[in-house]
Amino acid sequence: MAPVKKGILERLNSGEVVIGDGGFVFALEKRGYVKAGPWTPEAAVTHPEAVRQLHREFLRAGANVMQTFTFYASDDKLENRGQNLQLSGQHINEAACDLAREVASEGDALVAGGVSQTPSYLSCKSEKQNIFPFTRNEFGMNDLFYTIFIFCFIFVLQYFEHVEEAVWAVEVLKTTGKPVAATLCIGPEGDLNGLSPGDCAVRLVKAGAQIVGVNCHFDPMTCVKTARLMKEGVERVGLRAHYMVQPLAYHTPDCNRQGFIDLPEFPFALEPRVLTRWDMHRYAREAYKAGVRYIGGCCGFEPYHIRAVAEELAPERGSLPAATEKHGLWGKGLELHTKPWVRARSRRDYWENINPASGRPLCPSLSNPEGWGVTKGHADLIQHPEPTSPEEIQHLLQMQRKAKTKA
Amino acid sequence: MAPVKKGILERLNSGEVVIGDGGFVFALEKRGYVKAGPWTPEAAVTHPEAVRQLHREFLRAGANVMQTFTFYASDDKLENRGQNLQLSGQHINEAACDLAREVASEGDALVAGGVSQTPSYLSCKSEKQNIFPFTRNEFGMNDLFYTIFIFCFIFVLQYFEHVEEAVWAVEVLKTTGKPVAATLCIGPEGDLNGLSPGDCAVRLVKAGAQIVGVNCHFDPMTCVKTARLMKEGVERVGLRAHYMVQPLAYHTPDCNRQGFIDLPEFPFALEPRVLTRWDMHRYAREAYKAGVRYIGGCCGFEPYHIRAVAEELAPERGSLPAATEKHGLWGKGLELHTKPWVRARSRRDYWENINPASGRPLCPSLSNPEGWGVTKGHADLIQHPEPTSPEEIQHLLQMQRKAKTKA
Amino acid sequence: MAPVKKGILERLNSGEVVIGDGGFVFALEKRGYVKAGPWTPEAAVTHPEAVRQLHREFLRAGANVMQTFTFYASDDKLENRGQNLQLSGQHINEAACDLAREVASEGDALVAGGVSQTPSYLSCKSEKQNIFPFTRNEFGMNDLFYTIFIFCFIFVLQYFEHVEEAVWAVEVLKTTGKPVAATLCIGPEGDLNGLSPGDCAVRLVKAGAQIVGVNCHFDPMTCVKTARLMKEGVERVGLRAHYMVQPLAYHTPDCNRQGFIDLPEFPFALEPRVLTRWDMHRYAREAYKAGVRYIGGCCGFEPYHIRAVAEELAPERGSLPAATEKHGLWGKGLELHTKPWVRARSRRDYWENINPASGRPLCPSLSNPEGWGVTKGHADLIQHPEPTSPEEIQHLLQMQRKAKTKA
């Protein structure tokens, strides 16, 4: 049980490529275990077999990191966003850590403790100590997280929209002495307060994060571009860091600053945007070229997407993932297909150059994202425990019309 | 263990809607357990936990049928299509039946023994007794299948391209006394020998199938249309049957007679075609209106697709599936989303009318399917145990060019 | 003035390909001389220089026929559809004939008298003699038309939606002894009364038309398909005729029976559908292969479209059109372009295979056509001289919603 495995920084420092896992909330939503809207991870307690199976699939696909399924598991989120089981954050976090550790021990993977932004921040509690769930006791970290994350090898900040909150989290987590990877869900336009990716990265590195990068909200190519801007920012001020990307598996060229949340298709009609495995090859290569060495995925990533990343970087990593036994690179498995014209597709240049049709001639290629321009502190963003009322919906529809007219 | 559950025909005869499950080979390919190309189900033996989990997800999504994961598990397929584990058909079929039975016992579901077409047929073995793997012994069914399917409540013929072969299968299977559902993978143009859907259905009913329909190869609306043609055909000659559809979860308006196999995106770039859950609502309603009462899915169907079918037909069925606890009908769960503009999407009319963008402006909406026009008996379709050689690929590319010029 | 030129039937009987001209009302609408909505041709009187110039351009592009610009020039149309100049049908028709004759005499072209359907028919006047503007006097044709069409070499019936009315027109016009070409604006589904293309063609041939075919309402490939159905119909009953197509220059794969009128883009947003010259090459070849020998265009056809038709059929016709001096086949003129990468496009295979982008990622590929399903005799189709009132618009919007819900 002692960490005989190489730690994350050892790996990155020695030039290894670390493959992350994919997005749990979206994958488990499709499998029936996560509710879109609240997106909370109580399935770690109620359906451990489903969570364990997904961990195993990502491990088999080549992931070197098992990130705990603890998205939005802070008590302030859990109590007012609709999980009616009265499960505490501690209970869920413990269960999630156990699952990640169990599967990590089956292969060459490290457990990473996932930490998310909190609704309290958006609701604009005025004091730092009040808003951050990690900082309630004298040790600078509450007992809860101290206990549950004791076996994690690394903390991963995921899904922070404001660098200010992420910096607070880094400051608390680094008191544990474990490596901290801080990823914001921002694009090239920067965080929701308007800070550029470069400036955000500098602030995170100065706060103590050894790894910085982006996750969620944008497609792979946009995330790589943002990571590149982060790297330039960090290097410009003479600092050093490792870089990480865990993007969406959805094409989002039409997004604005707020990312895919603003697309009209979010979250229930994103299917036509899902990346193919070949898109993932391009992503992996591009991320590698940009100097990113911790390469994983977020919402939309299924195990085969991670496998494609691992397969693309097999030359650099020296090995193929276990799940390649059921694949064959670049369509090679099709050599065994019954139909001759499908066998004729078992070629790299065929799949590398395909421009896949949507089968939806009545649909456009791109959407107009919403752009309400509201952020931290706006009344409509203050969280309340009750579901949205019909009156609130009417109010929101009115605001929406206004936002559209403006654009 | 005795079948105290209502049988499939009891259910259908009493007017119940039976929900089928989704496609195992495509779902498990994405999870890393099935190899595209051979598509054989050896994971039933090697990774039972993955197969069991998928069964559970479909059960939770509302499926009343657990179809055994036995696609292409006939010995003639297994021996010459690249599974190097030397697992026999018997071994795989037994394991698959055990898994289906185990999960079916956890809820209100019946086990259905899945039977597929065989490569021997395409390779045109001349004698009926030689080509069909079920017919090798004196009882009209070989010991193998007799043993393993003993606990199935029903046989489902899936993925037959030629009605002739399906009729042979029905004739053998009906000797067990169990209900037989026969689905062909055909569209409105009929089977690969040119028989219309109506004529195909009549032949299957005359052979003894109590349930007839279509599965795979085409999108839901096309499959419903084909089922309607089958029903008209059967009724025209004064016969009666129950009807069943298990379509693709891919939009395929551009397909020709051979279905999605002919699309250039098959099988590794179909992502942009995946149906949303809202498309599934339309499918379920349309199938119901067409008189189809056994409604499930095939390749591309994930658990949430089946859940959408079950949710649409909840008024008719009188209950919602278990997994609805993590959903909320028509986006209701979004009432709990952090962002107000996403809460504004918790409305049926929003999702019912969305035309989702592909995020792929360089891609077309439709493709030109290949149309080689070769079928049973053509030299290029004769199966051989070796993978495709480089010379064969060259030959195939040449044929492809010819087919394109013709079109 | 005497017809020393070969007549239309001589040409067709000897196997010549006759090139028609393009659509005047749409081309002149874009140039500022025709009002979309009424679509009446008073510009023949008010702006003869504009009409003459367009004739010249089509002549130069290779047209062998100068069709008089007399669309919808019947008195019943003129008086109640908003041309406030009080120009009579006679006045306009005479001016249009003069212009066509003048330009025809400048080259190898024949004058064709264009005759259109009448609003009276749709308004369902009960007596044949009342509804058809050509039949008011004792000679079976009114003096007006007798006078003005005296110099035409041929009559062309254009834009008839109901074969019944077209048959009446043929019967009257054939009394002049001149050849009659009868084109309906129908697609493969047949006329608005539900008669198939084959049956329509047979009725027209029996009525005395020597040339039958289709014009307007559908794209070239659909029109060729329809002409093929007409030919099969005529040949099936042992008759003979020449065939003619004058399609739209807009891609309309999404049309239903009523044609492009039903597309939401009609008539002011059809731009993205305009055919390229290379599409026209395909059209010309396909029409020729189908046995059509009078090949022209309708709405949307600009002179360069007709030139493309003439260029494609130059081998069969033995000559290139005059306007080819400013073209060069298959992009040859680009050999003289400044930029080398544009010079690299001076190749047939480049243009023959191009799939041009729309530059409109927010737009779909296809539309849902309206389908009101109302036709001859419906109250909403009865013509009235006043413009649509706001109340009428409200009523119409309501009907539209109903039609959509149905679909």
Place this chain on the structure above:
Amino acid sequence: MAPVKKGILERLNSGEVVIGDGGFVFALEKRGYVKAGPWTPEAAVTHPEAVRQLHREFLRAGANVMQTFTFYASDDKLENRGQNLQLSGQHINEAACDLAREVASEGDALVAGGVSQTPSYLSCKSEKQNIFPFTRNEFGMNDLFYTIFIFCFIFVLQYFEHVEEAVWAVEVLKTTGKPVAATLCIGPEGDLNGLSPGDCAVRLVKAGAQIVGVNCHFDPMTCVKTARLMKEGVERVGLRAHYMVQPLAYHTPDCNRQGFIDLPEFPFALEPRVLTRWDMHRYAREAYKAGVRYIGGCCGFEPYHIRAVAEELAPERGSLPAATEKHGLWGKGLELHTKPWVRARSRRDYWENINPASGRPLCPSLSNPEGWGVTKGHADLIQHPEPTSPEEIQHLLQMQRKAKTKA
């Protein structure tokens, strides 16, 4: 003949909106009088009636400027780019001026002498006096241009890709004492030497241009954006100018620095990109909001596009163009259409919000532009009088493949 009309600067200084005309070479190419590739204007001599008619249509559409049809009419272009009539630049320029003057005198329009970039510049002649065709005599302007442009009210520099050459032209032309409007064919990325739009504009204003702006190469919204950058640049350094845009009538969101030349559809497959009249309303409003007061069009603009610009700005201008008699604002003419559902489209909100389909499901929305990255001085850009040889095409295709691989 004396300029009793208000001059261009008087108009602009008093706050008037001046409407330009549309693009002659593309419009006349479609009508059969200009050859794509060389794009030279010899039709001014050979087919004056066609050129005159197009001038008239733009006048009728609301244009206040008749720009002489003298694109690329410099002797160095004429002699080595394939017009075999041996017409001199003087001959063509004189004829073009006569035509513009004739039509301008029929309405409220000024004649503008159009001056284009020269191939000599791209071929990199080293001396200023050698490369610019206007500067050959002692007066700083050669006799040729002195003569022919004597009756122009203004000079318009059009289609300059390098600001350096445009500055030289401004310097020569301002010696005539007439107003000079200088438009570059650049986008937001700046000229082909890499100067930003702001810097380009400053240089042109300093050289003496009273009006600066952009024409050709990009779509209206991109051109307005570029003009905005120019205005910001000029104002930043404390200068003043009037602003002008004459964009393409093609949607080109996918263009890079070189503009639509680089799109694979240029010049023979741009049809799906053509703007609707409603797009033109948006353009006119946006240009007006950006402070642009000389608003016209370039390649792709047909008379109805200019009419739409004039109609949108009618409130500001106080009058509608003559051609509106055949239009009716926002589809009002449809009130007189036969079909009720088309009458229901006679509403502004209908046309303002339409997203028109392409009718081309096999085509993408956007293209990958070529990006050879060669400019002034590159061997492949040196002009030669002979057409491109097969060897050159081979060389070019090879370069193209290289450029693609790079991208």
